[in-house]
Amino acid sequence: MNTDQAYELLTDAGVNEDISIQTVRRWLRERKIKYVGTVPQNSGYILNDTDQALNMLKDAGVSDRIGIQIVRRWLREGKIQNVGNGRSEYLPNETLSKVYLNNDTDQDKIMGQLKVKINAQEEHIKGMEQLHKTSIDTLIQQRDNLNKEIVNLEYENSDLQKETKKLLKENIELRNQLLKLTEELSKGRKIDPEMIHSTPPPNTNDYRQKLGLSKTSSQKEILAGYKKLIKVTHPDHGGNATAFHYIKTDYDQFRNSIKG
Structure with missing residues (x-):
């Protein structure tokens, strides 16, 4: 050397x-x-x-x-x-050869044990990844269902708002006609038959008509309809105070008519 x-x-x-x-x-x-x-x-x-x-x-x-x-x-x-x-x-x-052989045997044994542990860890990781993916898929499905429900509620709320405006307009027209009749009577004038004819007579189906219900609707259904409109038009829920006032008045009148 x-x-x-x-x-x-x-x-x-x-x-x-x-x-x-x-x-x-x-x-x-x-x-x-x-x-x-x-x-x-x-x-x-x-x-x-x-x-x-x-x-x-x-x-x-x-x-x-x-x-x-x-x-x-x-x-x-x-x-x-x-x-x-x-x-x-x-x-x-x-002899060194014996030491060398024994050491290699030990190393092979350790390598085998390490490979087993690595395979076990890989299987555990695969299981965790699958569980994570399943959880994500479930959350995505729940989110999509909630979004659909929100859209449906928005449509329903929009329909209720339209119905509320329609009822409010009809109620205002009826009250204006009633004020005209009251004014004519207070002045001692004759009531125009056309004016009387244009004022719809009170009947038991009037509340059903205002709520868009069928003539065969029960009193329970009428109450439910009024409660729904009151909830939508309530000022605390972002509704119109005037519409709420008129609907609440009609609701109270209907309840009193039931009690009477």
């Missing part, structure tokens, strides 16, 4: 640059290595066996545990030609 190879191996083993240079110089003085250029490069091997590699690393200050790991790697990479007899002080009564 020459100086360049020794320096390269030491730095590859994690020995810092200064210590690597000092160690290479010492080995050169001790004739453990040759000066660069004096050793023929016949093969890719740098070290003769694992024992030599272990001794070299220990001499450079590398710990036993790290040294064994580095030697195993160098053996795999083809930097060491042979496996030593394992009688060095690093591995008493145990």
Whole structure:
């Protein structure tokens, strides 16, 4: 092994640059290595066996545990030609090949366990993703249903507002006609038959007509219709105060007529 190879191996083993240079110089003085250029490069091997590699690393200050790991790697990479007899002080009564084999077996076992854990984690993640997607789909469906319900309520509210305006107009016309008749009577004038004819006579179906109900509607249905209109026209709910007043008056009259 020459100086360049020794320096390269030491730095590859994690020995810092200064210590690597000092160690290479010492080995050169001790004739453990040759000066660069004096050793023929016949093969890719740098070290003769694992024992030599272990001794070299220990001499450079590398710990036993790290040294064994580095030697195993160098053996795999083809930097060491042979496996030593394992009688060095690093591995008493145990060959490096045996350690290498046992370590690989342990590593295979650990790798297998890790793969099992990874597969379990992936399955758990898939389950969580499916649950998340199902929750999102459910929330989207609920949102769409609520939007449809809002649209239906808006349509219904719009129809009620139109019906309220219509009833209000009819009620105002009826009250104007009643005021005219009252005024004529107070002045002692004759009542125009056409005026009397134009004023609709009170009847039990009048409330049903105002509410747009059929003539066969029950009193319970009439009450429900008035309550619905009162709720829509109430000022606290954004309704028209005048419309609310007229509808409330008619509602009270109808209730009194029932009691009477």
